[in-house]
Amino acid sequence: MKFKFSGVILVLSTIANLALLSHQAGASFNGKLNVRIDGLKSQKGQVCLTVFSTSRGFPDNGKRALSAQCTKIGGTPQTVTFPNLKPGNYAIAVIHDTNGDGALNRNLIGIPTEGFGFSNNPTIRTGPPKFGESAVLVAGPNTNIQIQLQYFLGS
Template identity: 55%
Template sequence: MLINGKGGRVLLEHRYSILRNRVSGEDMQRNLSISQKKPGFCTGVLVTLAGLTFACSAKADFKGNLNVEVDGLQNQKGLLCVKLFSGSQGFPDSNEKAIKRQCVKISDMPMTFSFKNLTSGSYAVAVYHDLNGDGKLNRNSLGMPTEGYGFSNNPAPSRSGPPKFGNCVFLLAGPNTRVNIQMKYSVGS
């Protein structure tokens, strides 16, 4: 829709052709004079919308780095595994739905994992201390973890199961984002 210059006249002429049979000539003249006074406002709205569209598209292309620091490990046995999720599907157990996954031998305490060039957005992290190196978080017959675990935002443990993605989500929006995770161990593990 054009507002200024010749396009403004085309728009006004179109409005006139639609309305000419509905209103009297005097009413039509008043409508045209009001419309001719508003092109600056309409142009301002269009410029604002174009700016917002550009800002949103620029944000979507932004890349940043994520550093995940894991503290509270009971020992240096086995592996420490971390999974990064960009949505709730498969969180926190699925290896296939994780967008990034790493398992490394524990060398330092605390341990730090780095993920480079991530698109800005919402993420959640799940971590587990794989004592026996089988690549999964082992559980007892009641479903309680027998190995250490942790999540971004450090939600409180629950008997109803692992936390939901929404409880662990954080926003990656700057060049460097840091997430600290405190490991939790079940009694007797």
């Protein structure tokens, strides 16, 4: 009986250790999202990107974004990296901020005068895409996406 009892304890201890290790491995996994921006009309200004993990605020409420950064344009194509993202779906909005004000400038009737783009490169008709149209899956250590900028006017 003593032998069986110690064997059960050994098996339970092994299972507990494996469960703890798999939980820790899953908790520590973070992926990196590399965003390549194509179609810049000039190297003037900066590119500003916002990353959203939900539809709330996408694409134009940067206060609701999971992450945001503006980077001076250093060449074409321009690549911006977002490290330490948990596995999941993310939608990215990009603007070519030619005047450095951190916003997508528009004319009097609301048409963008600076370049812009979204993950998955959805077709833009009368307004911005929905989160689901732009969502990309980050599920591994490195996810690479490409965003093609669009210009309606100017820049």
